[in-house]
Amino acid sequence: MLAAALIGAVMLLILGANPLTGYAALVDGAFGGTKNLANSALKAMPLLLVGAGITVAFRTGVINIGGEGQIIVGAIFSTLLVLAVPDVPRFLLVPLAFLFGALGGAVWGGMAGALKSYAGVNEILSTIMLNIIAVQILNLLLRGPLMDPGEIERGSRIPHTERLSGNADLPILPGGTRLHLGVVVAVLMAVACYVLLFRTTQGLRLRASGHNPFASLYAGMSVKRNVVLAFMYSGAMCGMAGVTLVFGSEGHRLATDGGATTFTGAAGFNGIVAALFGGLHPLWTIPASFLFGALLVGANAMQRAVQVPAALILALNGLVVVFVVGSMQARARLGRTAARLRAEARESPADTEAPDPDAAAEAPP
């Protein structure tokens, strides 16, 4: 962290800006006051959903870099639902939107899983391709059938939907900030991912497949099925991130920039970083996402304060992640080695001094 800050400071100096002013602006923009904190949390929300979902896939031994596509398909599914039944009361429509979003993401993720399990297609390849396909489907829909009728009338033809039914707006949380229900959902779902992975039989199977597919097969598990399931869970989480990005957005509509990043703000990729940052543990992904979201928000403030390109801030974020993840890995490796040595050490004296339990066990029970 410190090293990243130092390198960043040097970069700022080269660009002729005062690093101290810059960092002060960054910290203040991210954490200064309720409003900024809330903005950081909002920025963190999709990262958390994606990131917690990613941990499920990673723990099953597959790499899901299809978050972008799954977010988009989740957003499309939920948008279609809300367009179809705009008048369903809010207390039903909001959960339904999340459900459809999760479904869309699960379908999109499940495809990558099925391709891997049953056709042997590398999941990195398939998820990237599915990302591209999803973006193009989105662009196609928004330039065609889903385009806001108002835009067509005015002839401005901005590729986004109409303002979606207010019944699907994610309720704003009390407290006077912009925080909405999506933040709560994200935290709850991260906890759900933790429960899934570590408290359920399904989770045990997923982790077993991830760590050692051979032993899992011997134990009677279907590794192929587990891979598909992991992708579906992971996709569902991304799909829900898509829902929060549509119905929690200020425009309350599905939009695209016509390019490759659409409305997601690269959450599908940044979420992976948040997950790695959180040590691939769903609960640790919560603070990791918040920190990462805060960096993104603070970056904007820093840009305004010292007039450096935002790209530098992004580079800085990257540096922080590289250093932190790197040091975590190193520490984990040290910890493992120490544990092994201690275990070996424990065993040898036990063999010589303590009466051998093996001897006692030979007596027939």
Added chain:
Amino acid sequence: MAPTTAGDLLLEMEGITKRFPGVVANEAVDFDVRRGEVHTLLGENGAGKSTLMKILYGLYHADEGEVRLSGKPVTINSPSDAIDRGIGMIHQHFMLVPTLTVAENVALGLPPIRRIRQDLGPVRERISELSDAYGLQVDPDAYIWQLAVGERQRVEIMKAIYRDVSLLILDEPTSVLTPAEVDDLFVTLRQMTDGGRGLVFISHKLHEVMALSDRITVLRGGRVTGRTMPSETSREQLAHMMVGREVQLAPTRLESKAAEARLKVKDLNVLGDRGTPAVTDFDLEVRSGEVVGIAGVSGNGQRELAEALAGLRPVVSGEVVMNGVETTDRTPKEIRRLGVSYIPEERMRDGAIGEFSVAENLILTDHDRPPISRRGLLDFKQIEDGCSDLVRRFTVKTPTLDTPTANLSGGNIQKLVIARELSGEPELLIASQPTRGVDIGAAEYIHTVLMDQRAGGTAILLISEDLDEVIGLSDRIAVMFEGRIMGTLDQEEATVQRLGLLMAGVSE
């Protein structure tokens, strides 16, 4: 046998002490090797043999003591230092790249032939020459992943011979070999010592130690507990020095009545990884209360047979009936539900998940059934109770149930796998190499457990390359050669010699 003048000292290690946080792994250990001799380091897992050798090989640094090579004090800082000084080491876990061929593996790390593209032609030729000279059967063009463990071992030895080492450390080299292969290995090793090389042989197999060694040093708890020679000692004495107590070397077999057939295999055909027949027209029957041993040289279809029975490898033709149910097209899970358990050959690959805790590994096969699972959730209270019970009953030595399994010793991991597989009171147990690479105490215990199961009416198919084990435990012994049964002997008529002939493919 071996030249014994002090001037022939190849290696001297004097007063070696190595401490790890909380433990002394080696304490004032003296050890030396002369030219042309095999000096055995004997001891249980954790006795300090590996630490001592890792110091010699530059993987660890001694806290105290001196290492001399040919009389000159040396400091060995890394394995490449050791290799430069003519020290070779064959590790218990092979250091081979599975996706490369034998020739490529041998060439790895050698000074490159100066070209952009490595020309392996000379390497292949030299391998063939050495193959003939040392009686080491290896196909230079085979990929490592296609080879059975015994064959991989030969590649490791080939690597050492190819590099022309003067001092070779063999860490448990026979833990993966059959007696016939061990005999071959010993011939090879003798050829190496006749050429003036010195060998350090690390083992806990007593009869092999007796057969091969010129001198024996026994370690226990990091200290030397005995120095002797085969002519002056016995297996029992060695075991006593190793373990520190009396050890029963041969399992007790009680009379047991074989009853109804639990496993029937008829005309079974299975393909190997390379798509060639691995198991051919195989017939077998195992009844309850009976142990049927499958002996054979590694790589003669035993692994493929075990995998086919487990439902992990497709059956080309033939039938397998377990507990009265045809299982050739059943999934591993369905087969397990018929009361079938497995002790797989490679415990860290197939038997347990290293990163998982002891408890998680113990519930691996039963995690989705009550009482462990309730409505899809794991019942941690039940898991803790059940697992502490299993750990106690099967004497798995682990600090806690949450300890990562990879931190346990090989013997304890094997006990863990056995505990899990026997916890469901199986009707049929398929045990592959159940004591491979585990120390004497654990092997003795595992044999007792298997005999208890037999007495309790379990049908046991014991696939093992350890002939003493097969003869000691089995009621009948079938010998596999090139995927077929060469012959079946009753326990009373089975001797190492007769089995050895069948294993070599000579029918009676």
